Amino acid sequence: xxxxxxxxxxxxxxxxxxxxxxxxxxxxxxxxxxxxxxxxxxxxxxxxxxxxxxxxxxxxxxxxxxxxxxxxxxxxxxxxxxxxxxx
Amino acid sequence: xxxxxxxxxxxxxxxxxxxxxxxxxxxxxxxxxxxxxxxxxxxxxxxxxxxxxxxxxxxxxxxxxxxxxxxxxxxxxxxxxxxxxxxxxxxxxxxxxxxxxxxxxxxxxxxxxxxxxxxxxxxxxxxxxxxxxxxxxxxxxxxxxxxxxxxxxxxxxxxxxxxxxxxxxxxxxxxxxxxxxxxxxxxxxxxxxxxxxxxxxxxxxxxxxxxxxxxxxxxxxxxxxxxxxxxxxxxxxxxxxxxxxxxxxxxxxxxxxxxxxxxxxxxxxxxxxxxxxxxxxxxxxxxxxxxxxxxxxxxxxxxxxxxxxxxxxxxxxxxxxxxxxxxxxxxxxxxxxxxxxxxxxxxxxxxxxxxxxxxxxxxxxxxxxxxxxxxxxxxxxxxxxxxxxxxxxxxxxxxxxxxxxxxxxxxxxxxxxxxxxxxxxxxxxxxxxxxxxxxxxxxxxxxxxxxxxxxxxxxxxxxxxxxxxxxxxxxxxxxxxxxxxxxxxxxxxxxxxxxxxxxxxxxxxxxxxxxxxxxxxxx
Numbered sequence: 001x002x003x004x005x006x007x008x009x010x011x012x013x014x015x016x017x018x019x020x021x022x023x024x025x026x027x028x029x030x031x032x033x034x035x036x037x038x039x040x041x042x043x044x045x046x047x048x049x050x051x052x053x054x055x056x057x058x059x060x061x062x063x064x065x066x067x068x069x070x071x072x073x074x075x076x077x078x079x080x081x082x083x084x085x086x087x
Numbered sequence: 088x089x090x091x092x093x094x095x096x097x098x099x100x101x102x103x104x105x106x107x108x109x110x111x112x113x114x115x116x117x118x119x120x121x122x123x124x125x126x127x128x129x130x131x132x133x134x135x136x137x138x139x140x141x142x143x144x145x146x147x148x149x150x151x152x153x154x155x156x157x158x159x160x161x162x163x164x165x166x167x168x169x170x171x172x173x174x175x176x177x178x179x180x181x182x183x184x185x186x187x188x189x190x191x192x193x194x195x196x197x198x199x200x201x202x203x204x205x206x207x208x209x210x211x212x213x214x215x216x217x218x219x220x221x222x223x224x225x226x227x228x229x230x231x232x233x234x235x236x237x238x239x240x241x242x243x244x245x246x247x248x249x250x251x252x253x254x255x256x257x258x259x260x261x262x263x264x265x266x267x268x269x270x271x272x273x274x275x276x277x278x279x280x281x282x283x284x285x286x287x288x289x290x291x292x293x294x295x296x297x298x299x300x301x302x303x304x305x306x307x308x309x310x311x312x313x314x315x316x317x318x319x320x321x322x323x324x325x326x327x328x329x330x331x332x333x334x335x336x337x338x339x340x341x342x343x344x345x346x347x348x349x350x351x352x353x354x355x356x357x358x359x360x361x362x363x364x365x366x367x368x369x370x371x372x373x374x375x376x377x378x379x380x381x382x383x384x385x386x387x388x389x390x391x392x393x394x395x396x397x398x399x400x401x402x403x404x405x406x407x408x409x410x411x412x413x414x415x416x417x418x419x420x421x422x423x424x425x426x427x428x429x430x431x432x433x434x435x436x437x438x439x440x441x442x443x444x445x446x447x448x449x450x451x452x453x454x455x456x457x458x459x460x461x462x463x464x465x466x467x468x469x470x471x472x473x474x475x476x477x478x479x480x481x482x483x484x485x486x487x488x489x490x491x492x493x494x495x496x497x498x499x500x501x502x503x504x505x506x507x508x509x510x511x512x513x514x515x516x517x518x519x520x521x522x523x524x525x526x527x528x529x530x531x532x533x534x535x536x537x538x539x540x541x542x543x544x545x546x547x548x549x550x551x552x553x554x555x556x557x558x559x560x561x562x563x564x565x566x567x568x569x570x571x572x573x574x575x576x577x578x579x580x581x582x583x584x585x586x587x588x589x590x591x592x593x594x595x596x597x598x599x600x601x602x603x604x605x606x607x608x609x610x
Contacts, residue, residue, distance in 0.1 A: 017377035040567055043560050044377045058247060 027070030096359035097124035103590035109319035120328035138480035142305030146293025166311035172298035184438035276388030355570035388551040390536030490536035490548035506533035553577035
């Protein structure tokens, strides 16, 4: 998958599972303030992203630093690269 | 009457939650579908013998231990008399096929000594394993003082880091030693390759320190909780099955409606039922689809066949259960010594062949994992018998398939017949394993996964409800619906300690963990 395809897959998964608006899915959207997610949603977000991308996400620094949708994209692309490098 | 909080479910989690909420000044009622509180734990009496159902023994009850402190905090310790299990052999593990046998003595030091002596080539690994167990419990919430661990932040790293098998692999623990360190998986119902190491540690650490029951068994525990709840002015509504958590037009909690039409008003709910049962009480729109799917997909712990046997002395029987009691320690703790079975558990393992896992249901009942609990024998635990009386109830538990509600309807006569055959088979197996019992052991009755489904209110009839498994995200205490909190073994861990911990986590979520810890620190 290209980076663009991964980003598109992440956005589609979040739109569907969290009932978000497609138009809100811009990189600078704050996940708590703009997308309306809260800290309780983080576990479900991890479940969704793990399921759709076949990666393992743990409570590392990167996850805690996520503030915007763009942060999620960067975090996932990084994870994806680590996973591929490991395999 | 409008309550601050309605606690749904009067199991140990519900009763503990209600008690804590009352301590923090809330007006609380407990709503329970069964006839009496804590039907899983309270045991039953038949033909003058008490049988233990859901409470078999507890770890961490030594003075200052994790459970001891939490029961003091709940204010029920003074209503309970601790009875120590056999100090030298509280759990005995036997693999009949290979002749392997090992007894767990109480206390890390004693256990470490016997394990190192028995497995000299893995001496170092034993010490390292114990260190890792104790270290990881430091991260568990409400395990030590002021130990608000990672579980409260997101729970991801701690619970989804390593499973038990991975830790044993890292320490190169193999063979019979590995078998012994895995056997207590029966106490949480997840396989070594599934259970998060932190959860396994939180369960076994207490047992490695001490093993106790209470005088009067699980029933005494329930009585103590109900007594203190009554003193705190908490209301009970048994025979009330909650059908709906009612919401205001603005979507806030308004109260509950029961199947008998009774409505109760409250601004908050603390639900201790099975997470999947919770989903049916609220409109779909309350939770996100992803959360509902997550709860719906949670895997269950194993089902079980449970055989209750009456153990009694008969003329000429060699069953000698002689008790020597040591009195005088604080809280009236007593220890039982020099008897054969009273205050002991036995784990009979399936043969060592490949694939014979502890919860393997392919193995016939005659060879499957068999757990025997003698906490009620010899006047030790549940038995109210006098010190010289040898009678008591024995509980035998074997993993079994779930009860599927869709399964072909079996006539009650056929079901009764199945149970009778299970009972006889298990009795014969026990007698062949422990021949001393031959003359004094009778089957009283048999429970199945179907019974568990009813008593335990689990969706498929399992020993512990939802499983704890790496990669399976059990729900947290806090939910998206303001005022709705969850407690129960699914949110923390199984067992008495898990139930009480889940109550602390939920009430900590309501009043603030700092306030709970401050109060708990005063104990």
